[in-house]
Amino acid sequence: MxxxxxxxxxxxxxxxxxxxxxxxxxxxxxxxxxxxxxxxMADGGEGTLSALVQASDGFKVPLKILGPLLQPVDTYYGVLGDNKTVVIEAASIVGLTMIEESQRDVMRASTYGMGQTLKSALDDGYQKFIFALGGSVTNDGGFGFLQALGAKFHNASGRELEPIGASLPEISSIDLIELDKRLSDCEIHVASDVDNPLCGKHGASAVFGTQKGATKEMITFLDNGLANYASLLETALDKTLQNNPGAGAAGGLGFALMAVGGRVQSGARLVANATSLxxxxxxxxxxxxxxxxxxxxxxxxxxxxxxxxxxxxxxxxxxxxxxxxxxxxxxxxxxxxxxxxxxxxxxxxxxxxxxxxxxxxxxxxxxxxxxx
Structure with a gap:
């Protein structure tokens, strides 16, 4: 048997x-x-990286980055047994459980560390990625993620903005000239078990903001800020992405990953395929x-x-x-x-x-x- x-x-x-x-x-x-x-098994939430690494006889690569409140943290990314595929997990970089409930501040939370982790893996020569997006404490639309990869976000006076949710409504211009050119050669899979758009009543802020500590006023502020940011980024890319299923995953990080070529998939199905179930x-x-x-x-x-x-x-x-x-x-x-x-x-x-x-x-x- x-x-x-x-x-x-x-x-x-x-x-x-x-x-x-x-x-x-x-x-x-x-x-x-x-x-x-x-x-x-896993569905894109906490534990996805460990499940994939364990099943494929892979390994973890330790690194120091900035965590969800832009504080120094020790974390890692995973490399699968094929020695080609990297797994980057939001829960271990910008995770809800990384911050004590009393210290959570969705207005100041940032995905900058996610971009740092991807850049580190690119520097190590990897080009194939699986992003597991469940369990994040962020709601910045991937603004920090893109800034860590070279994108520039300025306010009306030309000042570069801090990569946090509170800065979203201030964004007046986006410069992608210095965005890491290696991204165009990458294969990016996004494991997510949610299909929410970026903005609106079914968007990242409205649906998931409360569990990250946002008040009703903050949710409205962040949703309006994400709409401003998304409109400018879509214009810069000449793409329409914010209403795609999964754009609202991980506080909008799904949207930013789509912007750099990522493809959102069922987390459970992606993990099943990656583990050769x-x-x-x-x-x-x-x-x-x-x-x-x-x-x-x-x-x-x-x-x-x-x-x-x-x-x-x-x-x-x-x-x-x-x-x-x-x-x-x-x-x-x-x-x-x-x-x-x-x-x-x-x-x-x-x-x-x-x-x-x-x-x-x-x-x-x-x-x-x-x-x-």
């Missing part, structure tokens, strides 16, 4: 690598003769997938459904094993041969998250006994 283990992280408790290791161990204990293949499913009997919380949103391109779709394409039976199951999940039943939660008795969310490792192991081993 061959079983593929392809879980996402249990956010706040276990990384994707950890969930896959635990389930693989439990399955092996229950069925000693089984062949288990681990493929850690399809090849790993060949000849398998079952695939076990899951996430921290499965609810009605899971059907919209989240990791478990993408894994299930690929499993069906290869004649493999998919099983869902998530931290919790919530809501009306009838629509998911057609994707899986079974839907399971690791919760074995009544308990608080805190208790479940604190004991996620042992709960997952117990549930996975019990499940595996049914597969013998």
């Amino acid at each position: 061959k079983v593929v283990v392809a879980l996402d992280s249990y956010k706040g408790s276990l990384t994707a690598v950890e969930t896959c290791n635990i389930v693989a161990q439990a399955v092996s204990e229950a069925i000693p003769e089984v062949e288990v293949i681990k493929v850690p 399809g090849d790993q499913l060949e000849g398998a009997d079952y695939v076990i997938t899951g996430e921290g919380r499965t609810d009605e949103q899971t059907q919209f391109g989240k990791v478990p459904v993408v894994v299930a779709q690929m499993a069906h394409e290869h004649g493999v039976k998919p099983i869902l094993l998530s931290g919790s199951l919530d809501g009306h999940l009838e629509s998911l039943q057609s994707h899986f041969v079974g839907l399971y939660s690791i919760i074995s008795r009544p308990m608080t969310t805190f208790e479940a998250m604190s004991n996620a490792s042992s709960l997952l192991h117990f549930a996975a081993r019990n499940l595996a006994t049914l597969l013998r």
